[in-house]
Amino acid sequence: SPATGLMIYQTDGTVGFYYYNGSSWEGYYSKAEVDTLIANLQTQISYLVQKPRDSPSVGDFYQGGVVFYIFVDGDTGYVAGETHGLIAAVADQSSIRWDNGRSETTGATGTAIGTGSANTDAIINKQGQTETSYAAGLARAYTGGGYNDWFLPSKDELNKMYLNRATINTTAASNSGSNFATNYYWSSTESYISKARVKYFSNGNWLESEKSYARYVRAVRAF
Helix, strand or coil: CCCCCCCEECCCCCCCCEEECCCCEEECCCHHHHHHHHHHHHHHHHHHHHCCCCCCCCCCEECCEEEEEECCCCCCCCCCCCCCEEEECCCCCEEECCCCCCCCCCCCCCCCCCCHHHHHHHHHHHHCCCCCCCHHHHHHHCCHHHCCCCECCCHHHHHHHHHCHHHHHHHHHCCCCCCCCCCEEEEEEECCCCEEEEEECCCCCEEEEECCCCEEECCEEEC
């Protein structure tokens, strides 16, 4: 009989894997069972290749902020089979005026999802490079998560942020952030030479605000 603690393995070529328990031969898995296990493993590997584990959802803390919108077909930035969307900073940057005091149109008239970054570029090109004395410059100067591509959201992007404000608040609070203020927030969408669009984060009302008024800024970035 085998020594205590040792196992004797069957090696006569019979299909399957067996061991001797001291009194009888016991099977591990049949060939069919092993083939099934391998097939299941290959399926899991294929799933991970097609859908990477690093696929964030709304409410996740990701790349320096909180995911609040996932692009859908028709959005600028949508790529079939991939996950892309918008991230909000975990806290407000400040309450500040929309422009730097220079009375001029900037061409930042985009309203749709995917236009906030271009709006921010247009404003900065007119108002000054990443100056922190006005909303778009302040948003662009933000470096949360080590990223430098933050921007002032467009009207529709700001609306998506408003709709998911409760989710953003919850995740932000768990990541050294803070809640949205019950106040007006700037979009990067210009209305006139002296006005831009703001949204009230208490009831969702829109207003065309004088650019000289101090409104809140919450920076956004795309991933």
